[in-house]
Amino acid sequence: MAEYTSKASMSTGVARPFDGGCTCRFVRYRMTTPPLFVHCCHCRWCQRETGASFALNAMIEADRVELLEGVVDIVDTPSNSGKGQKIARCPKCRIAVWSNYAGGGDAVRFVRVGTLDEPDRLPPDIHIFTASKQPWLMLPPGTPAVAEYYQAADHWPRDSLERRAALLAVISGDGARR
Numbered sequence: 479m480a481e482y483t484s485k486a487s488m489s490t491g492v493a494r495p496f497d498g499g500c501t502c503r504f505v506r507y508r509m510t511t512p513p514l515f516v517h518c519c520h521c522r523w524c525q526r527e528t529g530a531s532f533a534l535n536a537m538i539e540a541d542r543v544e545l546l547e548g549v550v551d552i553v554d555t556p557s558n559s560g561k562g563q564k565i566a567r568c569p570k571c572r573i574a575v576w577s578n579y580a581g582g583g584d585a586v587r588f589v590r591v592g593t594l595d596e597p598d599r600l601p602p603d604i605h606i607f608t609a610s611k612q613p614w615l616m617l618p619p620g621t622p623a624v625a626e627y628y629q630a631a632d633h634w635p636r637d638s639l640e641r642r643a644a645l646l647a648v649i650s651g652d653g654a655r656r
Contacts (some may be wrong), residue, residue, distance in 0.1 A: 496536075497546075498575065498594035500568035505548035505575055509589060512560065513538040514638045514645075515534050515630070516591065518602035520611035523558040531612045535577070535588035536600050539645055543576065585649050604633055 496509035513536035524533035550566035557563045561580030566587075567573060576587045591597045605611070605623035617623050622633055630642060 487650050490553045496594055496596070498589070499547070500571050500573040500575055500593065501545075502568060502571040502573075502626045505550055505568040505573075506546040507575060507589075508544045509536065509594075510536055510540065510542045510544060511538070513589065513600065514641055515634050516600050516603045517588075520605060520615075521558065521607035521609055522610050523552065525610075525612075527555075530641075532605075532616055534591040534597075534600075534602060536591050536594075538587055538589060540578070540587045543589065582645075583649060595602055604628065633639060 496512075497506065498509075499506040516534065516536050519533045519535065520531070525531060527533065541587055549569065551569045553565045553567055555563055555565055557579060559580065561579065564578045564584075565574045566576045566578075568575065573593065575593045576589045578584055578587060591600050594600065602621055605617050605621060606628065607626055608617065608623045609625040611617070622628075630639060634642065
């Protein structure tokens with residue numbers, strides 16, 4: 479497996495999976511490949527949900543996230559789109575480890591980067607909904623930032639776009655999962 483190199487980061491040069499888990503370590507998971515893309519979302523909804531200034535999520539195909547230990551509770555919550563989301567939480571410490579949004583259904587996970595053992599390996603590829611970011615937060619130069627959302631074709635690397643196309647075919651029912 480090749481090391482993931484974000485457009486905004488340096489490669490560590492060491493190929494290894496992305497392991498993570500909750501605070502109490504009851505839940506342990508592994509991302510078996512690099513994510514499709516990493517969002518740093520500054521919308522007010524994410525700020526409220528996390529209690530922080532933004533949410534940092536690694537978007538990845540659900541079948542590339544292995545639950546190594548424990549179980550997760552799925553909590554249905556509202557979302558800004560009105561379609562809701564499912565948040566996977568540790569049943570003991572209640573830490574959110576990933577979410578599934580209605581648009582991607584169960585096929586796409588948004589892994590909470592802060593739950594990774596080495597979260598510094600996945601800096602944001604893009605800052606989204608910056609129109610509502612906290613005014614004191616300074617965004618780093620060199621990382622794309624958009625006022626609201628964006629077109630994937632304008633920012634994603636080619637291999638992620640290819641994976642996304644295969645995933646969209648599965649979500650729409652027009653393709654078999656590889």
